[in-house]
Amino acid sequence: MRFLYKLFFILLLSTTPLIADEASDWLNKEINVILDAYKNTSISNVDRFNLIEETINKNFAGKAIGKFVAGKSYSSALQKTQEEYILLFKKHLALNIASIMKGYSNQEYKMINSKYDEKNKVSLIDMEIKSDTNKIKVTWRVKKHKERFFVIDFIVADISLIQTKRSEFNSMLKKVDGKLSELNDVLRSQNESSYSIIIK
Numbered sequence: 001m002r003f004l005y006k007l008f009f010i011l012l013l014s015t016t017p018l019i020a021d022e023a024s025d026w027l028n029k030e031i032n033v034i035l036d037a038y039k040n041t042s043i044s045n046v047d048r049f050n051l052i053e054e055t056i057n058k059n060f061a062g063k064a065i066g067k068f069v070a071g072k073s074y075s076s077a078l079q080k081t082q083e084e085y086i087l088l089f090k091k092h093l094a095l096n097i098a099s100i101m102k103g104y105s106n107q108e109y110k111m112i113n114s115k116y117d118e119k120n121k122v123s124l125i126d127m128e129i130k131s132d133t134n135k136i137k138v139t140w141r142v143k144k145h146k147e148r149f150f151v152i153d154f155i156v157a158d159i160s161l162i163q164t165k166r167s168e169f170n171s172m173l174k175k176v177d178g179k180l181s182e183l184n185d186v187l188r189s190q191n192e193s194s195y196s197i198i199i200k
Contacts, residue, residue, distance in 0.1 A: 023123035023142045024114040026149045030059050031109075031127075034098075038105035045199040052101070053094040060097070061143070061150040062090040065162055069169040070180060077180035085180055088187040095194040096161075102198075107131045122152070 037043070037051050056062075066089035067074050074082060113126040123142040128135055141153040153162040169183075176182035 021114060023116075023144070023149055024111050024125045027125055027127075027140055027142060027151070028111055030055060031101075034101050035105050035109075038102055049094075049098060049195070049198055052098045053091070056094045056097050057090055059149070059151055060093060061145075061152050062086070062093055065093065065152070065165070066090065068162065069166040070173070070183070071166075071170070073173050073178045073180045073183065076178075081181045081184065084184050085187070088184055088191060091191045092187055092194075093165075095191060095198060098198060099194070104129050112137075123149075 033055050034052050037048050037055075040048070043051075063086050066086050069089075070085065074085065077085070107129050108131075109127055109129045111125060112128045115124050116122075117124060121143060123140075123144075125140045125142060127138045127140065129138060136156065139155040140151055141155070142149050143152050144150075153160055155161070172186060173179075173183055176186065
């Protein structure tokens with residue numbers, strides 16, 4: 001029995017780095033899709049954003065993140081309002097991340113470390129972004145679900161995107177008395193404004 005426990009422990013230690021490395025390779029490939037889109041001058045800004053939005057929607061856990069940041073306002077809303085909110089939130093998330101990644105498109109980056117958090121079943125992947133005068137570390141949190149990887153958060157300078165969004169949305173919801181339907185109106189307007197800027 002002790003032998004079996006030791007064997008299980010050895011297998012656990014040997015497979016954990018493989019999971020992290022697999023997630024890191026996947027993330028590197030998907031980031032390249034976004035950054036290469038910014039470097040491709042032969043496509044229009046509209047087509048470029050459409051490509052980036054498709055990549056983000058495919059690889060970020062947009063629905064789960066959206067539900068998390070809206071909290072009780074989401075769970076208490078009508079189904080139709082929830083569905084509209086998720087679509088608007090995914091667009092909001094894509095616009096935000098596209099804007100952030102645009103700032104990295106002319107800089108060098110490399111994956112510098114990856115580890116697997118066995119307790120939370122999450123890969124933590126550190127990426128270093130370097131310019132002529134500065135370098136920053138971005139930590140991506142990646143989770144595997146149904147044989148696919150999804151980004152569930154990323155952290156820049158110890159600031160979590162998802163926690164920042166939750167705080168931001170809490171403030172927005174307070175202004176509309178916690179009504180998701182009214183938040184949808186605010187999000188729609190914000191998205192239209194952000195979209196007009198990013199496709200200029």
